[in-house]
Amino acid sequence: MTSADDRDEMWARRAGSFGSHARAYAEHRPDYPAAAVRWALEPLGGSSLGRSSLEVLDLAAGTGKLTAVLVAEGHQVTAVEPDEKMLAELVRRNEEVRALPGSAERVPLPDRSVDAVLVGQAFHWFDRDAALPEIARVLRPGGVLAGLWNYGDLSVPWVAEFDRIGHDGTNRGVSDVDQVMPDHELFTGSARATFPHVHRRTAETLVATVGTQSHVLVAAEEERRALREQVLAFLRARPETAEGEFDFPLTTHVKRMTRA
Template sequence: MDEDDRLLLSSSFGTEAVAYAKHRPDYAQAAARWALERAPGPRVLDLGAGTGKLTATLLTLGADVIAVEPDPAMLTELRRALPAVRALPGSAEAIPLPAASVDAVLAGNAMHWFHMDVAGPEIARILAPGGILAGLWNVVDDRVDWVAGLARVSGSAAIGPRDTPSSWRAETADLHLPKTGVAAQFGSPEQAEFRHGQRRSADSLVATLATRAGMLVMPEQEQEATLGRIRVFLASRPETARGEFTLPMLTCVLRVRRL
């Protein structure tokens, strides 16, 4: 992905901040717990926090959370949902926190948007020695037959790179650090996967997929055609044709420790 495409896609979510907050899933507690288990203290930055999906999970674990989010509309939703959380405007490339001020930096479905040659030194700056950097991604479990079919009919704009377990492992293997310089300040990365799920109906699953970055920047006619194919598929499957169902998911984690 070139820089122009990255910026276009990463800035698309604010246009649908309310829908994002309503339809995107939370994160498996076990995944967030694993991400934090080697952190030297409770101070956690949720970086690229969006509407606070990961922030809320971290609060349930007793973390002392600060949220940083660049998009004003997403930040507004976060502050509305979690008014007690310290939520600041900022980005991975310009984090508004002092040096060595947090014990862990976590990013939920966000690290792939970071310009890591700039963000890497910033993250290293604010992490205490021994601190943890971890990215968490919610992916659909395409080892389940109907989910694999959904991925096929949805296309890469709705279920794309990083959105299934095998592609997530490949796509995120090198995302934890820039290639030079600050890389020496971090140890070797670890990957882990944790079972998760989201209760959906056919309509709410379509609404969820419509909040994907590739869908948000798609021309309206093409978007409607894609969502129409998804509706037809969901109506054709016994697992999803009537009422609510659980969308099989995994929360996948990439973790690395600051030396």
């Protein structure tokens, strides 16, 4: 039986596994649909129809998958990321963005300094007891906190089968958005929405995407190789994915709350 200490150690290894693979992460992870970002920021207005831009913190920004969408929407973005290699890749790809080392538990920004805090595919790594008050600290009153998560669209049969093969089960655990990003006394107006999204892939690049997931990154090389072979064989056998490029169907889940 795995002890709590062993589980905690593995979780820490997974959380710290991305930096050595920052370029692959930037190349192969999906971005986020603009519609999801606009909905997240809807209580504040936004810049999509000519309104003034917002000051947005992309927290645990990784290599900037969400940062780039926010910049394209016309917002003033500060990206904060604890892993120096991920942050360096973000800067390489988003030179105009203010990028700072820091974490959700220790945000390197002054009190009440941003209109919104957005978190892409990272809330499950936070110490939420420490992170939620810290996020509230840097938000202006009425500011928005939103978490975004991309998941394969499991209503599509081949995607559901692919998900079963390519994941270890823990990703399903973090798909309970209210558990991962709980309501909190410092925030009000909790709301959720989902948005269709796609990731343009080939069989080989979708295998590469699986290879950027933390449970794969920390596995032994023989396990990684076996998983890659299994996933590629599955994709080669499916008419939807056997040859050339295809759209991998995703669902983007968003939860937003307002700073009280």
